[in-house]
Amino acid sequence: MRLTQFSDNALRCLLALGLQPEQVVSINVIAVQMGMSHEHLMKVVHRLHDLGYVETRRGRHGGVRLLKAPADIVLGTVIRQTEDNLDLVECFNAETSRCPIAPACQLAGMLDEALSAFLGVLDRYTLADALVNGSALVPLLRSTRT
Numbered sequence: 001m002r003l004t005q006f007s008d009n010a011l012r013c014l015l016a017l018g019l020q021p022e023q024v025v026s027i028n029v030i031a032v033q034m035g036m037s038h039e040h041l042m043k044v045v046h047r048l049h050d051l052g053y054v055e056t057r058r059g060r061h062g063g064v065r066l067l068k069a070p071a072d073i074v075l076g077t078v079i080r081q082t083e084d085n086l087d088l089v090e091c092f093n094a095e096t097s098r099c100p101i102a103p104a105c106q107l108a109g110m111l112d113e114a115l116s117a118f119l120g121v122l123d124r125y126t127l128a129d130a131l132v133n134g135s136a137l138v139p140l141l142r143s144t145r146t
Contacts, residue, residue: 001088001114001115001118003079003083004082004083004084005040006040006043006044006047006082006083006084007078007079007082007083009034009036009040009041009044010044010047010048010078010082011075011078011079011130012034012036013030013034013036013041013044013045013048013054013064014048014053014054014066014073014078014127015127015130015131015137016030016033016034016141017030017054017064017065017066018066018070018073018127018128018130018131018134019131019134019137019138021065021066021069021070022065023065024057024061024062024063024064024065025063025064025065026062026063026064027041027042027045027063027064029063030064032142032143033141033142034141034142035142044082045064047081047082048064049064051081052067052068053066053067053068053073053078054066054067055067069128070126070127070128070130070131071126071127071128072126073126073127073128074122074123074125074126075122075123075125075126075127075129075130076119076120076121076122076123076124076125077123079119079122080119086115088111088112088114088115089107089108089111091105091108092108092111092112
């Protein structure tokens, strides 16, 4: 299982915001701190806003901040909402599958079980759990000074 860059950036954005949950942080600052593309982060923030995780503000003092407490952001849910396709193999989608052995294959069920286990583990953790070592994360953020 490999997460898309979109989900990775969504999680890192939430981490950056979770380090200062009451602050409005500019998207540019997060992009620099986390080494992300500003344009890609804009799309991620838009999606996180649509999902109700963040609030965005326009203007000179604009930016983004968490709308939910880190303890209320379940990582498994974030992954389900930011991954556009959790089909590990072609036959997970009956409409598009061209696999000739799909009707008798046991592998799909095993892979589905593995995916459920993966997401189940992430369902046990929140953003707050990922921020437990926040004081060690802060010095690792890239400097926003130019």
